[in-house]
Amino acid sequence: MLGRERLSVVITGKSATLTYVGQCLEGGGHTTPPPSCYGRWQFADGSTASGTIHDSSVDYGDTVFASADRAYSSLGSAWSEAWPVYALMIMPVVVSAIVWVNHYRQDRRERTRQLRNPHADEPEPETGRTDSPGSPEERDEEAAVGGKETG
Numbered sequence: 001m002l003g004r005e006r007l008s009v010v011i012t013g014k015s016a017t018l019t020y021v022g023q024c025l026e027g028g029g030h031t032t033p034p035p036s037c038y039g040r041w042q043f044a045d046g047s048t049a050s051g052t053i054h055d056s057s058v059d060y061g062d063t064v065f066a067s068a069d070r071a072y073s074s075l076g077s078a079w080s081e082a083w084p085v086y087a088l089m090i091m092p093v094v095v096s097a098i099v100w101v102n103h104y105r106q107d108r109r110e111r112t113r114q115l116r117n118p119h120a121d122e123p124e125p126e127t128g129r130t131d132s133p134g135s136p137e138e139r140d141e142e143a144a145v146g147g148k149e150t151g
Helices: 004-012 075-116 136-146
Strands: 014-025 036-043 048-053 063-066 070-072
Antiparallel strands (some): 014 036, 063 070
């Protein structure tokens, strides 16, 4: 999964104390990797873990926000790396919700319009009246012109 490590630190991470810091890489420019160190840390329950510390300005005894294999100088640092991944995961859900709400509102407006004006879209009903030759109206007209009376 994209960014799984970053997300897991934010979700499962907790405070820990650094017991070893070494092999630090200074960086952070456009062409160099971000600053980091290798380290070991101990959690409040006594368990230990080791891995990459995503900050080079940490030292022995500092408190970090850590998971089983990654650590950050704070929860805010972990969030700053994790929020783009969360945003990418949440965006399709938000867009789908917006589309659904828009569709629902349009459907609701259409149903309301049809209830207020039920005959607007329906064709005119047939009255049974025809204008073909031989209709009662034409016969009456012919009779009046010809002076005949029909019965």
